[in-house]
Amino acid sequence: MTLLGQFCLWLALIASAWGAGVAFAGRWRTRPELAGTATASTYGVCAALLVAAACLWKGLFAHDFNIEYVAQYTSRNLPEYYVFSAFWAGQKGSLLFWATILSIFGATVQTVTSRRHAELMPYVAGITNVVVAFFILTMLFAANPFERLPFTPEDGRGLNPQLQNPGMTIHPPMLYLGYISITIPFAFAMASLLSKRLDTGWIHAMRKWTILSWLFLSAGITLGMWWAYVELGWGGYWAWDPVENASLLPWLTMTAFLHSVMIQEKRGMLKRWNVGLVVASFLLSIFGTFITRSGIIASVHSFAQGNVGTFFLVFLILITIASSALLYARWPLLEPEAELESLASREAAFLFNNLALVGIAFSVLWGTLFPILSEAVQGTKITVGPPFFNRVNVPLGLFLLALTGIGPLIAWRKASAANLQRQFIVPSVTGLVVAVALLAIGIRDGWALAAWTLAGFVLGTVGQEFWRGIRARVKIHGESVLLAFNHLISRNRRRYGGYIVHVGILTYFVAFAGMAFKVTQEVTLSPGESAELKSPYGHTYRFTHLGVSQYDQLNRWVSAASLDVRKDGVPQGRITSEKRQHKDSFGRNTFEPSTEVGIWSNAREDLYVVYAGSVGGTDRATYAISINPLVMWVWLGAGILIVGGLITMWPGGAVVGSRRRTGVEAGYQTPLTDAAIGSRPEGAGIGS
Template sequence: MVLVGELSLWIALLMCAWSVTLSFAGGAMRRADLIASGERGLYAGFGFIVLASAGLWTALITSDFSLRYVAAFTSANLPVVYKFSAFWGGQAGSMLFWCLILAGYAALATWANRRSVRELMPWVTGTNALVLLFFVATTALASNPFEHLEWVPADGRGLNPQLQNPAMAIHPPMLYLGYVATAVPFAFAIAALVTRRLDAEWLGAVRRWALVSWVFLTVGIVLGMWWAYVELGWGGYWMWDPVENASLLPWLTGTAFLHSIMIQEKRGMLRKWNVTLVVTTFMLSVLGTFITRSGVIQSVHSFAQSSVGNWFAAFMIFVIVATVWLVAVRLRDLEPHAQLEAMISREAAFLYNNLVLVGIAFSVLWGTLFPIISEAVRGSKITVGESFFNAVNVPLGLLLLALTGIGPLIAWRKSSVQNIQRQFVGPAGFGLITGATLFVLGIRELYPLMTWTLSAFVAGTIIQEFWKGVGARRQMYSENAVIALGRLVARNRRRYGGYVVHAGIVMLFAAFAGMAFKLEYDITLADGESYTAKDPYGREWTFTNEGLSEFKALNREVVAIALRPTVDGKRLPLITSEKRQHFDSRGNPTFQPSTEVGVLVRNDMDVYLVLAGVVQNKAEIRVNFNPLVVWVWRGGLLMALGGLIVMWPQSEKRRRQGGYVTELAPAAKMATG
């Protein structure tokens, strides 16, 4: 099976090359037989990549240490689930994983659209196959997971203990599913540019794929935050690390695109901009994979030290040049069909939303790449810290939060003063009252106060929208509130799904602001001793050390501390934190000791415990009070849920009843019919 896998990778390479050539030739010559052959080539490529992946999985699960990759990332006593997830634990495997997902997406895109947008399909298939060709070639030639060792070690090195966490088994696949899905809109954009069919046809397909990508990226990013929070032990979930930034970048431009595409659907504006966003999002995904996997940015060495880095750099340059050229020769086809009519209109709000999102993306990119830029310009590497990202992105984020509330409430084209008064008095009042209350309660920090005021305002707009919608249905159809709510959402999935996403965003922002008030205590405790500390809400907590313990588990030795928290005289459940030393199957220690943090999760804050070490039977611990953290996870969940509601398929007829009809739909009918 392993051999089959290895060979399959090479056959897949040929299949992709075949599919690229035949699809493009078929598209250019308009020959159905070539096009069909190109499609079959892509399906075959997908099949062989599945075989190659099955080969690597077989090697991992059967611990075939003759493969360098298997020896480097697993050991015989590793739990099976982590042997399975070691597939994406290292560079070579995750490259193959990219190929697997992309091949799956590409085959699905070709199959799902083979009848609906036939003019575009050979170019979509060809572009997807071309991107796939690049990734398969890089995998096979520069980073092959089937590389053999000269001899077979008795055991492998094992998986890094920090990656032995359930979140780590699903976080990378989610992120990859998100990254890779940006390739499909890119393929559609290229196809639309080539065929000059830049209207409604491609929009539907592109929007759906952009959403797929967005939902997976959202879930992936939030899981990554959660992993960093519970596994890295520094008490936070986001530190503007290049790898984190890399995942945020395509999310930002993808979010911008999901908004600006609505303007194109409704008004035929922003056509160049949308193509640009689609291409940028894809490029940022590739860049993200590149940063994550090549170690370029944090590396002490200079740019592109690994051969994979050169491959990626060449690929990105090629894609950018090709796209710029394509857009340049199609500029006349991309002229807008309408102009902005008024500043107080939904178009303007969305435009500002795009501006801010892209501004944030730019500043994050700038900060991330700054060491490279400064080295190129001034000869010495200069890095920027967390405070750079916060200084720029907190104000921009607040503007974005305000727009989240404003955008959905004002009318397309031009909004009247009356309309604005009617829509905004309630939510704005709610926001101001919340802000004033918090001020009276003693919160004087500007940014948190603004965040919570705006959060309340946006929450107010969302509640108002649901309230009005449910009320209207109850009157019209005399339904009860629950049924009315269900049908309201089901009939207008895009609109109300979008509001659910916004509600998640509000939770996230409110939770981010909470971290401005976090507190940290370094404590030394012998068995039975206690320590008293004040939390950000002013309550008194007492922590009692209920004893250190030592024990052995499957592949590790553990030292654990149990801490009893009491607040205002009330005893709460024990919090435990562990120091673990992992061993391979013959009892040799592997890796350095790792820490398992203990977290007491509450609605108002987390109590976060880290066992740093033990000195003369005294536990050295750190306790953090992290306000509102649980709302980050809840907000993330709500965003993903909203995304799913928006994505959920809805029949064409239903969609029209729901009031969503694009102005261009009839034109599309004519064109395809």
């Protein structure tokens, strides 16, 4: 199996090299059959890598512990679904996963993209092939998943217990899907520069890919937060760890791109900036992998180190040079077609939004790299932590949140005073009502007040947009409110889907601000003793230690401690947290013990109990107990955001035709009609 896998890696490498070679040599311009082989090479690469991936999965399921990777990440007693997910548990498998998924995307993009863009496609194939080839080369020469051991262990080491969590089986692939799919927009940007087809064609061709990768990133990041929250046991979901930051960086630049690209579509401005953002997003996705894999920055999420980092660094440098040179060469062709007409315009709001997003990205990058930078400049390492990131990003984030509410209210090109007045009253009043209500119930935390007030303002904006749209439909078409709501979204997916995404974002902000009111306590209790915590809502929780029980379960030994919970004296039930020691099938300990946090969640707050160990093996136990307000709204925000994103990219519309053509053409319909409406000077709030 490993031989076949190995062979397929080489086969894929040759096919991708061929495709890239043909694409960049340029001879295919006059010879259509060559162009055909360039695009067809992506199918070959994809097929070969799928076989290679199947080989690794076969090895995993067959418990072939002679394969180093299988021995490292699985054991005989590991549940089957974790055997499946062990594919991406380690570095080598992750690389294969990455290459395989990218080759699937690379082949898919060749199939689904309209013939209209035929001139771009060989270049797109060339770029995706180069990136795939890089991953294959890294595997073959630095981290081969098919490596065999000089002997066969009786059993494997098993999967890290912290990875034995349903969230962890989907978090890495989700994040990888986000990282990987950025390659497609990058390939289109490069293809448009290479082919000098610099109209908005490439943007239309890849629009859905940008939303897709943004959605994958959003979901991946949130799943990571969820995993950290339930598995790491420190009571929070975001610690500004380098690995977390690395995933946030491309998300920020992609978010900036999703907004600024609308200015290019409608006004022909920001062409250079947009190419720059796509390139930056791609580089940051590779950079993210580089810093997680190279270990150059100390992180609690430690992964394997080795020369894989060097491969990534070299690739990063080469891509930076090549793409900057190409952008520089095409610079004169990317003249803007229009100028900014007024600061009171949608364009200006989007520009400020872009500056804020890029500013946040820059500060996060700066803070993440600061230990390296300071050591290089001053000779001493200086680190910055959560206080730095919060200090810089809380104000910037709130500025961004304000723009989320302002942007949709201002017309394109130039808004009149009357228009501004008409648009801003409802949202501003909503925000004010929220602020007054919060002050009335005694909230005095400045940042939290600002966040919730702005969230109210944004909600007012979105509500007003929906309400006006529905009212117009009811009036004109005589539809019921529900039907009008339905049609409003389905006839204008991009705009209203976008608003729903905004609601998701403001929900995250509401949840983040809630953590300012977190209360926490560490206690050591004998059975019968209890601790009291006052919740931010003014309730008193009483936690009484019931005792510690120990037992064997599945592939682990468990020591569980339970607390009886009373809220204002009313019994709520029993909350349990565990220490687990995982074992292999011979009963030997694998890994260090891990903690299973006890969490009770509702819309107001989470009770979060960590059993930190017993005193000398007795029934006396140490706990960390926290009350975390509004945590559930983070996960809810992610749900809303994903629904909105899916609406935005849902194929179809009113176009008649075969299913595939409908999907492709719909991508053109929306921006064109939007542009037509949005270019009316008083078309405030119309157009996405």
